[in-house]
Amino acid sequence: MTTGSGTVLVVDDEESIADVLAIALRYHRFDVMTAGTVREALTLAERTLPHARTGSRGGTPPIDCALLDVMLPDGDGRALGRQLRELQPDLAVVFLTARDSPAEIVGALGFGDDYITKPFNIDEVIARISAVLRRTRPADVLPQRPPLRYGDLELDETTYSVHRAGRSVELTPTEYALLRFLVRNGGRIVPKEQLLRHVWQYEHTPPESTVVETYISYLRRKLDALGPPVITTRRGVGYGLA
Structure with a gap:
């Protein structure tokens, strides 16, 4: 797979939401992987991220950003984010949440790099992910697009x-x-x-x-x-x- 703006792992159990996000991200030249559960996300991560013990990689590029629904059918997205960070400490993490109370926002920002509330505007999602990657990755990694x-x-x-x-x-x-x-x-x-x-x-x-x-x-x-x-x-x- 040819890496464009980076690789994003989308984890959301609502298939329609995951599909919309994947289509939009690919349109903006991101490589995308999708999962609907914590188990599926960790399986993908083990194949692509540096292994916690050996440092070996799978056959695909590592994940640059994880876009995680907070409420998943088999676990908590925030806990998943911590597990993914154990595999790749420099991974950018953005949470999707239907809750917008101050406590939820503070909790999300306390661990992740950003949060997005549902329902969301797809262009805002792209803008936020791009902004997070600009903060967490060297400038020369991100491709320049003609205006x-x-x-x-x-x-x-x-x-x-x-x-x-x-x-x-x-x-x-x-x-x-x-x-x-x-x-x-x-x-x-x-x-x-x-x-x-x-x-x-x-x-x-x-x-x-x-x-x-x-x-x-x-x-x-x-x-x-x-x-x-x-x-x-x-x-x-x-x-x-x-």
């Missing part, structure tokens, strides 16, 4: 930064994901339903949802402060770039 450009907009997919006319634009992960999808579609009008599927992972569009309109307004406010209006609206259809 996306449209007009005076420039999006750096390595650092997740945005510039307009050479000036930095501070965006949230969701705003970045929305703008990137519009840039990738050039001057084409993108239907609202397509934006909901690709940016928010909605399979079925809630008829009353205004999330797209809300985030378009956020983007306009930030981008239009640096130049002429860049986002166009086709009423009843969707949005595009001027």
Whole structure:
């Protein structure tokens, strides 16, 4: 297997979630392994990580980041993270959790490198994993990706930064994901339903949802402060770039 941005082990017992994460990670040039239980994850780890006693490796590259659901059918994701770290001390660990209480967050950050609450935005997951790997791996290990450009907009997919006319634009992960999808579609009008599927992972569009309109307004406010209006609206259809 050819290593791209690194190897990520996804451990989640909900197959649909694991599949979505794996597809998105592979799209962003990560190698991916998936498991649904603690037992399966440890079996994969024993094959790929340095062995705790002998230091030997299996036939595939070691895991760079473990993305672990906290609640697994045969154990606790945090305990699994500790076991994986025993095999590879420099392994990056990111937890997925449906709980967002301060105690849960502190507990996750007390051991792991980051945590992500469910339901999540897939682009935020990619951004967080990339950020964790930038902190834990040498800079020359991570590949550089050419920036996306449209007009005076420039999006750096390595650092997740945005510039307009050479000036930095501070965006949230969701705003970045929305703008990137519009840039990738050039001057084409993108239907609202397509934006909901690709940016928010909605399979079925809630008829009353205004999330797209809300985030378009956020983007306009930030981008239009640096130049002429860049986002166009086709009423009843969707949005595009001027």
